[in-house]
Amino acid sequence: MSLTRRNLLVLAAAVGIAGGTSFAYAADTLNVGSYPNNPPFEYKTDSGSFEGFEVDVVNEAAKRAGMTTAIADYGFQALFAGTSSKRIDVAISSITITPERLKSQSFTQPYYDSDMGVATKDGSTVKGVADLKGKIIGVLSGSTGEKWVKDNKAADGFADIKGYNSQQDMFLDLGAGRVDAVVSDVPGMQYLFIKMKGFAIADRIKTGEQYGLMMTKDSPLLGKINDAITAMKKDGTMQTIHKKWFGSDAPAASSTATEMPIPKA
Numbered sequence: 001m002s003l004t005r006r007n008l009l010v011l012a013a014a015v016g017i018a019g020g021t022s023f024a025y026a027a028d029t030l031n032v033g034s035y036p037n038n039p040p041f042e043y044k045t046d047s048g049s050f051e052g053f054e055v056d057v058v059n060e061a062a063k064r065a066g067m068t069t070a071i072a073d074y075g076f077q078a079l080f081a082g083t084s085s086k087r088i089d090v091a092i093s094s095i096t097i098t099p100e101r102l103k104s105q106s107f108t109q110p111y112y113d114s115d116m117g118v119a120t121k122d123g124s125t126v127k128g129v130a131d132l133k134g135k136i137i138g139v140l141s142g143s144t145g146e147k148w149v150k151d152n153k154a155a156d157g158f159a160d161i162k163g164y165n166s167q168q169d170m171f172l173d174l175g176a177g178r179v180d181a182v183v184s185d186v187p188g189m190q191y192l193f194i195k196m197k198g199f200a201i202a203d204r205i206k207t208g209e210q211y212g213l214m215m216t217k218d219s220p221l222l223g224k225i226n227d228a229i230t231a232m233k234k235d236g237t238m239q240t241i242h243k244k245w246f247g248s249d250a251p252a253a254s255s256t257a258t259e260m261p262i263p264k265a
Contacts, residue, residue, distance in 0.1 A: 030062040030221070033074040033082045035093035037166045040191045040245045041211075042092055044073070053245040054092040057111060057229070058213060060237060064228035065221070075165055077142035080105065083216045090225070091214040094185055096144045096207075102265035106217050108226045109262055110210030110255040111238060116145055117186040118203040121174055126181050128203035133157035135180035138170045144209060145183040171196055185209075187246070210255050212263065222262065230259050 034055070036044040042052035050071045062069045074082055079091035083105055094114065097107045120126045126135065134157060139146035141163035149161050162179050164170035167188065173179050175198060182189075186201060193199050213229075215222050232238045239257060242250045250256035 028067050030058070030065070030067045030069050030090060030225075031088045032058055032069050032071045033079045033088040033091045034071050035076040035079060036073055037168060038093050038188055041094045041188060053112075053241060054094065054211075054213075056241045056244070057232075057238070058090060058092055060232060060241070061108075061213070061225050061228040064231060065224045076140060077165070079214065080142065083214055086216050089215060089219060089221055094188060094211050095214045096209045097212050097263050098144065098147075099265065101214070102263055104217060106215045106219055106222050107212035107263045108215065108222065108229055109260040110212045111229060111233075112187075112211040112242075112256055113250075113254050114207075114209045114211060115186050116148060116183055116205040116207050116209065117189060117201040118205065119171075119174070119182040119184065119189050119199055120180075120202045121177075122198050122200060124181070124202070126202055129156065129205065131202075132181060134159050136160045136162060136178075138162050138164060138174055138179035138182040140164055140167060140170060140184055143184065144207070145185065148205065148207070149183050167192060168196075171199060174199065226262055233257060233259050 034042045034050055036042050036050060040052055041054045042050060045051055055071070059069050072088065076093055079093060079095070082088040083091050094112070097110055118126065118129060118132065126132060137149050137158050139149050139161060146161070146163060149158060152158070153161065162173070164173070167184065170182055171192065174182050181202070183205070186204060189201060213225060215225070239249050242256050
């Protein structure tokens with residue numbers, strides 16, 4: 001069978017698609033989704049670049065895995081759809097590892113331990129969880145804070161729950177009195193309060209929460225990225241990143257310093 005010039009061009013294009021540089025570039029790129037209103041874990045600079053504790057973690061892990069990162073801006077809830085649909089390989093946003101999430105997502109080993117907290121406006125009569133009866137609680141939609149409030153609404157007598165897509169909007173409503181208190185992760189709120197004055201953490205909720213990189217369920221990249229995190233813990237890089245963003249070393253027994261297994265459903 002003879003091949004015309006047109007046939008040859010079509011064949012060459014097909015070969016290029018299958019094995020060309022665009023495919024190689026994609027294979028070497030870790031596509032990351034980030035909710036960038038979550039300092040010090042991740043945020044966007046004025047120039048549009050991403051910075052933060054987890055940005056440094058994922059960039060270093062990708063580098064050790066022989067990859068580069070492409071980080072895109074996502075809403076918090078959209079991160080879960082992004083990994084499930086494989087539009088992104090990894091999601092970062094201080095995402096707590098939970099049994100429910102492990103049913104549809106994979107996580108690397110944890111690298112940060114956290115608690116939730118009850119935040120209030122200065123001068124509030126709410127001093128702790130016991131004072132939330134009959135109150136309207138603000139939460140970040142899709143977060144473990146939202147789950148905790150919903151799980152405890154009946155027992156603790158919360159009047160209502162309001163969900164938000166950003167911490168800033170949530171605290172603007174707290175300041176305006178549209179919610180009585182907020183339940184969210186302590187580290188992110190503490191960092192936010194450096195710039196947003198007039199708020200305080202009234203009470204801590206001990207949860208045993210741990211954060212990891214959330215990845216597509218059974219991702220073929222999971223082992224490679226997890227091994228990179230293990231190496232970062234062993235050589236002290238993870239502690240260096242922690243100290244950069246939180247001003248001190250993490251406890252020696254914490255998940256920031258200690259190698260841990262990949263969480264299983």
